[in-house]
Amino acid sequence: MSHSVAPVDEVLPLGKLTALGLQHVLVMYAGAVAVPLIIGRALNLDAHEVSLLIAADLFACGIATIIQSLGATQWFGIKLPVIMGVSFAPVGPMIHIAQGNPGHEGAQLLFGTIIAAGIITMIIAPWISRLLRFFPPVVTGTIIAIIGITLMRVGINWIFGNPFGPTAPSVVDPNYVEWLKNIQAATGAPGSPLPAVPKGLSIVPTIPNPKYANLAGVGVAAVVLLSILVIAKFAKGFMANIAVLLGIVVGAVVTTAMGIMNFDKVAKASWLDVVLPFHFGMPKFDFWMILTMTLVMIVILIESTGMFLALSDMTGKKIGQKDLARGLRTDGLGTLIGGIFNTFPYSSFSQNVGLVAVTGVRSRFVCVTSGVILVILGLLPKLAALVESLPTVVLGGAGIVMFGMVTATGIRILGGVDFKDNRHNAMIVAISIGMGMIPVVAPRFMQWTPTAIHPLIESGILLTSLSAVLLNLFFNGASHDAKAAAEAAKHAEV
Numbered sequence: 001m002s003h004s005v006a007p008v009d010e011v012l013p014l015g016k017l018t019a020l021g022l023q024h025v026l027v028m029y030a031g032a033v034a035v036p037l038i039i040g041r042a043l044n045l046d047a048h049e050v051s052l053l054i055a056a057d058l059f060a061c062g063i064a065t066i067i068q069s070l071g072a073t074q075w076f077g078i079k080l081p082v083i084m085g086v087s088f089a090p091v092g093p094m095i096h097i098a099q100g101n102p103g104h105e106g107a108q109l110l111f112g113t114i115i116a117a118g119i120i121t122m123i124i125a126p127w128i129s130r131l132l133r134f135f136p137p138v139v140t141g142t143i144i145a146i147i148g149i150t151l152m153r154v155g156i157n158w159i160f161g162n163p164f165g166p167t168a169p170s171v172v173d174p175n176y177v178e179w180l181k182n183i184q185a186a187t188g189a190p191g192s193p194l195p196a197v198p199k200g201l202s203i204v205p206t207i208p209n210p211k212y213a214n215l216a217g218v219g220v221a222a223v224v225l226l227s228i229l230v231i232a233k234f235a236k237g238f239m240a241n242i243a244v245l246l247g248i249v250v251g252a253v254v255t256t257a258m259g260i261m262n263f264d265k266v267a268k269a270s271w272l273d274v275v276l277p278f279h280f281g282m283p284k285f286d287f288w289m290i291l292t293m294t295l296v297m298i299v300i301l302i303e304s305t306g307m308f309l310a311l312s313d314m315t316g317k318k319i320g321q322k323d324l325a326r327g328l329r330t331d332g333l334g335t336l337i338g339g340i341f342n343t344f345p346y347s348s349f350s351q352n353v354g355l356v357a358v359t360g361v362r363s364r365f366v367c368v369t370s371g372v373i374l375v376i377l378g379l380l381p382k383l384a385a386l387v388e389s390l391p392t393v394v395l396g397g398a399g400i401v402m403f404g405m406v407t408a409t410g411i412r413i414l415g416g417v418d419f420k421d422n423r424h425n426a427m428i429v430a431i432s433i434g435m436g437m438i439p440v441v442a443p444r445f446m447q448w449t450p451t452a453i454h455p456l457i458e459s460g461i462l463l464t465s466l467s468a469v470l471l472n473l474f475f476n477g478a479s480h481d482a483k484a485a486a487e488a489a490k491h492a493e494v
Contacts, residue, residue: 006315006316006317007315007316007362007363008079008080008081008315008316008317008362008363008364009079009363009364009365010362010363010365011363011365012361012363012365012366017363017365017366017369018369018373020361020366020369021366021367021368021369021370021372021373022370022373024083024366024367024370025370025373025374025377028083028085028349029245032057032058032061032085032086032349033054033057033058034086034088034395034399034402035057035086035087035088035091035344036050036053036054036056036057036086036343036344037050037054037390037395038091038095038154039053039091039094039095039098039110039344040053040054042094042095042098042099042102043098043102043103043106043107043110044102044103045103045107047385047389048385051381051385052275052279052342052381053342053343055273055275055378055379055380055381055383056275056279056341056342056343056378057086057338057343057344057378058374058375058377058378059275059341059343059374059375059377059378059379060275060334060337060338060341060343060346060378061083061084061085061086061346061371061374061378062370062371062372062373062374062375062376062377062378063334063337063371063375064084064330064333064334064337064338064346064371065082065083065084065367065368065370065371065374066368066371066372066375067330067333067334068080068082068084068327068330068334068348068367069081069082069364069365069367069368069371070364070365070368070371071326074326075326075329076326076329076330076333077326077327077330078308078319078323078324078326078327078330079317079323079326079364080308080311080312080315080317080319080327080364081311081315081361081362081363081364081366081367082307082308082311082327082348082349082364082367083348083349083367083370083371084330084331084334084346084347084348084349084371085346085347085349086338086343086344086345086346087300087344087345087346087347088147088151088403088406089147089296089299089300089303089345089347089461090293090296090297090300090344090345091151091154092150092151092439092458092459092460092461092462093289093292093293093296093458093459093461093462094110094344095154096454096458096459097109097110097113097289098110104280104281105284107280107281107342108280108281108282108283108284109283109284109285109286109289111278111280111283111339111340111342112283112284112285112286112339113285113286113289113290113292113293113339114293114335114336114338114339114344114345115283115336115339115340116285116290116293116294116339117290117293117294117296117297117335117339117345118297118332118333118334118335118336118337118338118339118345119332119336120290120294120297120332121294121297121301121328121329121331121332121335122329122332122333122336123332124298125301125325125328125329125331125332126321126325126328126329128298128301128302128305128328131298131302133478134469134472134473134478135302135469136472136476137413137414137416137417138414138417138425138428138429138468138472138476139428139465139468139469139472140302140303140410140413141410141411141412141413141414141417141429142410142414142428142429142432142433142464142468143299143410143461143464143465143468144303144406144407144409144410144413145407145409145410145411145414145433146410146432146433146436146437146460146461146464147406147407147410147461148403148404148405148406148407148408148409148410149407149433149436149437149440149460150436150439150440150460150461151399151403151406152399152400152403152404152407153440154399154403155395155396155398155399155400155402155403155404156396156399156400157396158221158392158393158395158396158399159217159218159221159392159393159396159397159399159400160212160213160217160218160396161209161211161212161213161214167209167211167212168205168209168212169208169209169212169213170205170206170207170208170209170212171205171207171208171209172203172204172205172206172207173203173206173207176203176206177203180197180201180203183197184197216258216260217260217391217393218393220251220254220255220258220260220391220393220394220397221251221393221394221396221397221400222397223250223251223254223397224247224248224250224251224393224394224396224397224398225247225397225398225400225401227246227247227250227251228243228244228246228247228397228398228401231243231246231247243401244398244401244402247397247398247401248390248394248395248398251390251391251393251394251397251398252390252394255390255391255393255394260391260393261389261390261391261394262389263386263389268385270381270382271380271381271382273379273381274379275341275342275378275379276341277340277341277342278340278342279342280342283339288453288454292459292462293345295462295465295466296345296459296461296462297331297332297335297345299461299465300331300345300347301328301331301347303347304327304328304331304347304348305324305328307348308323308324308327308348315362316362327348331346331347331348334346334347414429417429422476424475424476425475425476427471427475428468428471428472428475428476429468431467431471432464432467432468432471433464435460435463435464435466435467436460436461436463436464436467437460438460438463439457439458439459439460439463440460446458
């Protein structure tokens, strides 16, 4: 290697680039496909359209990764070894949009919200670093912890079944249904003295649903979880880094042997297809939903700032204010691309920062190669159909680990907060987490509030964020030293 070329700009041989790039893809793959699975099913899309979301996600991941690592014009790309992926932070607000507006209409509203938030993010990116002083460790740690806590619902429901619908804990007794049908027929008969059945009358589910918490499914989730734990403990290096992905593979093999997983959808899917924009129709826009998503994006950018600083230290490439603005602006551009191509908000993926530290390979062209691989994967519908075919119980076992690690990261940051000499910090954490738990414990708490603000207050993540920032300002003020906040974000990502 020539000494005139910095390690971050070194172009490795093609074979090595391909192997190392694939390694990055495998590390982030499980996290990358989780969000389209969650949102696609929340939108009640059919299997083909969920597969489309997965393919679009991988395709847009690749495009955004190439721009971030390679650079595009003077405005975009931090030119560090960065992998872009779908962030878990906006999942709560996106589920709210999806469940309130299922089907294509909800998809149009969701992608319109994402497009608008991406544009706003690109505009505000240069000023985001100035907000760091409002996000000290006590704030960022609390926010990241509540993200993991709220997402844990998804993993648990994957294992046992959703609270409503075909997998609800209880179902209506068939005898009651037959009785109600007879009553309706009797009241509708000519000359019947019986009053008509009141509109909206329904029978409360009272008998256990055999599809809920099925022991075979719970056992599969347990096998996946145990596999991840065993691999994480005994495997070394790269294999340990993809423990979650390997656990999912084990679950797929087990469920295939049990006859739970089949490959009919994979067989019907084509080998090659092009990801087209606006598959679900032209986007729709809602002010409050855009505001909610923009607030989430600000939190994402604060995390990205820490990750960029960590990579700067690892690669030995110093970054300035303009470099940081280019990187954050690319997070916004990735989100805009995601909305156009039927997928979700993007940010710099933290899992891959650890891989840079483990391998010691600092070349950004490795991540450029990863981007190319992701684009190719996004053009392979059979692969997306294979992922969509995974039973939810398999994903549930992995979800416990993925979402739990998010919570653990927040706790790790809070471990460095001064609770001994500053008693106010405990108050900030306690109240903010309590605020974030309101939508989790009492999801209908907002039924008497104006409908327009529901998207803003429905998200426990946003309630926690607002509470933590405001309480920290009230108790501790806004320190002009951004170093502590940046170090907290960096610590979280590493």
